[in-house]
Amino acid sequence: SYVLTQPLSVSVAPGKTARITCGGDNVGSKSVNWYQQKPGQAPVLVIYYDSDRPSGIPERFSASNSGNTATLTISRVEAGDEADYHCQVWDSSSDQGVFGGGTKLTVL
């Protein structure tokens, strides 16, 4: 089955840029979505179709997807961005949804 790999944690100082990677075999050929999840809350979609932002998501959130790595970039990080971030694809070869293990973003 298809596997997505994320780092367990990423730390960044306020105002700096955070980058969270999501690795998978030729993930660039798939459409990647990213979700933000704060403690005790349901996830929220922050990026879809590799790099599109839903309405209401700040422009500070951007993403790319190429080759074997998709990347979520959060610019000018704020304390309120501290959360778990999950990448996800739909694997059409197996007709199954796949999530990465999630990355905990810590704002120092």
Next chain:
Amino acid sequence: EVQLLESGGGLVQPGGSLTLSCAASGFTFSSYAMSWVRQAPGKGLEWVSGISGFGGGTYYADSVKGRFTISRDNSNNALYLQMNSLRADDTAVYYCAKDDSLMVVLRVDSWGQGTLVTVSS
């Protein structure tokens, strides 16, 4: 406003059964695929099962295939997950999730608040 309200969670013994429900409102239910996504305590998200808007396509994770059954009632805007032969590793918060497509592509634009299922003796 889209609202998804799960119910039916609780404590069940290993080998037991449970049925989860999700009441949907605020959108044309039959026009969107739906999924169940779970999260074990302290763990990441795991897709469990999905169903297309008209109910003709159903999909399952390998971990639940043959034990869980997803269904929907478009006349009552409801999604269900029948869970049989439950195991300890099925313990998780189960989220009802709305896709932004008629077909299941797991591009989830709305989530419920989740219902906790605990499998333990």
